[in-house]
Amino acid sequence: MKQITSIHTSSSQPQKLAALRQAHQDWVSAPDVLTRLTRRLSTTLSLETQLGVLADELDQIIPFDSLQYRHRIANQDFVFSTGMGGPHRCEYRLNLEGEHYGTLTLNRRQRFSEEELQGIETIISVVICPLRNACQFLAIEQTALTDALTGVANKRALDAELSRSGQLADRHNQEYSLILCDLDHFKAVNDKHGHVVGDHLLQMAASAMEQSLRTSDSIYRFGGEEFAILLPLTGERDARDVADRLRHAIGGIRIDCGGEALSVTTSCGVATHLHGETSEQWLARADEALYQAKHHGRNCTQVFASIR
Numbered sequence: 139m140k141q142i143t144s145i146h147t148s149s150s151q152p153q154k155l156a157a158l159r160q161a162h163q164d165w166v167s168a169p170d171v172l173t174r175l176t177r178r179l180s181t182t183l184s185l186e187t188q189l190g191v192l193a194d195e196l197d198q199i200i201p202f203d204s205l206q207y208r209h210r211i212a213n214q215d216f217v218f219s220t221g222m223g224g225p226h227r228c229e230y231r232l233n234l235e236g237e238h239y240g241t242l243t244l245n246r247r248q249r250f251s252e253e254e255l256q257g258i259e260t261i262i263s264v265v266i267c268p269l270r271n272a273c274q275f276l277a278i279e280q281t282a283l284t285d286a287l288t289g290v291a292n293k294r295a296l297d298a299e300l301s302r303s304g305q306l307a308d309r310h311n312q313e314y315s316l317i318l319c320d321l322d323h324f325k326a327v328n329d330k331h332g333h334v335v336g337d338h339l340l341q342m343a344a345s346a347m348e349q350s351l352r353t354s355d356s357i358y359r360f361g362g363e364e365f366a367i368l369l370p371l372t373g374e375r376d377a378r379d380v381a382d383r384l385r386h387a388i389g390g391i392r393i394d395c396g397g398e399a400l401s402v403t404t405s406c407g408v409a410t411h412l413h414g415e416t417s418e419q420w421l422a423r424a425d426e427a428l429y430q431a432k433h434h435g436r437n438c439t440q441v442f443a444s445i446r
């Protein structure tokens with residue numbers, strides 16, 4: 139039987155330190171599966187990495203064909219999935235202290251035995267705390283990257299994504315376009331109808347744009363009444379069409395203000411990434427195009443290349 143090193147409160151300090159060294163040695167050199175699992179999970183707060191570790195360790199004891207984890211975190215769906223199907227399934231709702239931390243599903247061609255199900259439950263009881271921490275960390279991260287008023291990503295998220303997209307565009311020689319959309323005369327909306335109506339209009343504009351975009355496109359609230367849209371695999375001409383579609387979608391919004399139907403127009407600037415340019419240069423070109431759209435009387439789209 140394995141000798142468990144314990145640190146007694148009555149021991150002397152040298153004994154306690156020796157016991158600690160021994161415990162550490164045991165922990166590092168010959169970890170049982172649960173020790174190894176908790177140790178691996180404790181090295182990361184990434185939910186995706188933790189689920190990868192869980193799948194890896196679980197599969198060594200209770201082989202499965204697929205593992206899927208789903209959770210809604212900070213208003214976004216998080217899905218982790220590995221492997222392919224199988225008709226037999228066991229599903230666990232992960233709850234801790236009254237809070238829900240996602241649903242874990244295993245599929246397999248063979249039925250799961252009672253012993254195997256007990257084994258899965260044992261492993262879940264060990265991973266639930268680290269998973270809870272990773273879920274909470276992801277929620278904080280996502281909240282920090284989300285605009286509180288409209289629910290779309292914020293400028294901080296755009297900064298990170300712009301630089302990533304620029305690098306991808308350069309590395310794979312792909313076309314990436316950036317659109318800046320700015321609501322026209324928004325100050326007048328606030329002045330005439332108040333900030334509550336202005337806020338509502340911003341929310342509806344964000345939602346109208348989201349519904350007009352492909353899932354691979356992403357939208358960011360860039361400033362007060364300004365939004366940025368990143369379009370992967372999209373050249374100048376298509377980006378202009380998307381910008382016009384977005385303007386049309388926002389133009390279709392009507393808000394009833396005491397019998398008067400409030401609507402708004404939008405100006406858009408488009409810039410397609412140039413090889414080797416920095417995200418600041420890319421953004422500056424889109425901003426210049428937007429400036430030109432405002433200058434041309436608003437309610438229109440300008441593409442940077444066409445104004446050089």
Ligand SMILES: Nc1nc2c(ncn2[C@@H]2O[C@H](COP(=O)(O)OP(=O)(O)OP(=O)(O)O)[C@@H](O)[C@H]2O)c(=O)[nH]1
Pocket residue numbers: 287320321322323324325326328332333334335336337340361362363432436
């Ligand atoms: N309601 C509301 N208004 C905001 C918010 N953020 C910025 N604004 C307002 O947006 C307005 C922007 O005004 P300007 O920058 O002058 O632009 P504009 O009136 O839209 O004029 P153009 O852009 O030139 O067409 C200001 O009145 C800001 O107070 C917000 O979160 N909610």
